Each structure stands twice: as C-alpha cells, then as structure tokens.
Amino acid sequence: MQFIQVKDYQQLCEVASQKIIQIVKKSPNSTLGLATGGTPEGIYRLLCKDHQQHGTSYQLVQTVNLDEYVGLAKDHPNSYHYYMQQHLFSKIDLPEHQAHIPNGLADDLEQECERYEQLIERLDGVDLQILGIGQNGHIGFNEPGTSFSSRTHIVKLAESTRLANQRFFHSIDEVPRYAITMGIGTIMKSKSILLLVNGVKKATVLRRLFEEEVHNQLPASILKHHPHVTIVADEEAASQLK
C-alpha cells in the first residue's frame, strides 16, 4: 500500500483528481469505479473544473458506481444516480450510456446484481476504483462481516451507516434500509484502488486499518492484500497514526 499524507481536504481532492485525470489522459477508454458520499464531492468539483478549463475528455470513459440504495428512484435527491448527475455527469462530456450505477428499483434485485457483475466483467474490470471508508471500516456498502469473496449483492445497511448517512436526509426514517453494492471480491478485482480518508471522524478507522490484521470485521483491511492501493489521508484522519 502506498500512503500519501496531505494537509487537508483541499489537498486530498487535488491529489485524487490529478490521479484520475492522468489515467483518463493516458488511457482515454479507461473504466473508472466511482463512489458517492461526502468524501468525493470536492474531487468531482475539481474534475468538472479541469474539464471546463483544460478540456479533459470523458467521451470514451466508462464509469461504474459502487452502490445505490434500494427503493429510491433515479430522480430522488438522495439517490446515487441523482448525486452523480449533480456532482459530475451533468458537467462533463461522459456519454449517458457509459455511466453505470446499479438500479435499486429493479423488479428482480438479484438479477440486477448479476447483470451489474457481468457488466463489470464485460468492461474488462475497473482500471481505477475510488473508495471512501465508513467509520466501521465498510467499503462500498460492504458492512463488517461481509465475505471477502462477495460479488455485487443486496445488503442490509448497518444502523451506524444509516445514522452516518442521515445527514443527507430529512430524518433517519427516510434513510433506506437496503442497498445494492459491488462486493468486496468485485472491488478487489480492480486494477488499482485509491482510498480517500479525510476528517477527524475517520481517524480511528484509519488507525485500525494500519494496526489490525486482515479480518472481515474490518472490511477495508482486505485492501492490504491488493497489489496497487494508494491511501490518501489528510492530517485530521491521520491524527491517531504513530
């Protein structure tokens, strides 16, 4: 694992966006694995700015998102479809049919998981997967206890995750209980991974990631077995590291 410590969130976003831009420039038909949540917002802002100012093109790029809530329509303000549209897709030249997100409203959710897994295989896997981390160590929505070999599947969200995501909703009751997520096995097949960790709330989980053995109660710990992982963390997140 390569570890890059930066001063603050702004620097984290600069480092991460530059890595994405470099990959897209070098291999314009790359497949990018994308995340939602608070962490990547600033990165997407910089990608949009770079697209406007320098014309980096996403015409040939494919994107696959990590996850989507079950039961929210694509135009629901808290769906990840909506999030991606708002933060990135509407502001760059990525063709709509090349942006892939699990469909949390599919009639047959099991079949949707299978379709998504096959889609990723058809794209020849993810070239660069962007990851945030939950305070309980989840990656994607793979909560503690998830099998390391899991593929795209339906997950019951941990109450701690629902509480952490409550800030995006009016109340806890509105936070969905289920989601579709790429599995840990799916994520591990990515050719390279960029794990982004910022803010004091992530200090404990980052310390645990460094100190603890690989075990499935800390899903992100499996990343230690991946050959090409870069962790970028800001000072607050790194504050408990020795």
Ligand code: F6R
């Ligand atoms: C988002 C995702 C989650 C988040 C994690 C951190 O697509 O899969 O694993 O990356 O919950 O969320 P934030 O960035 O809001 O702290």
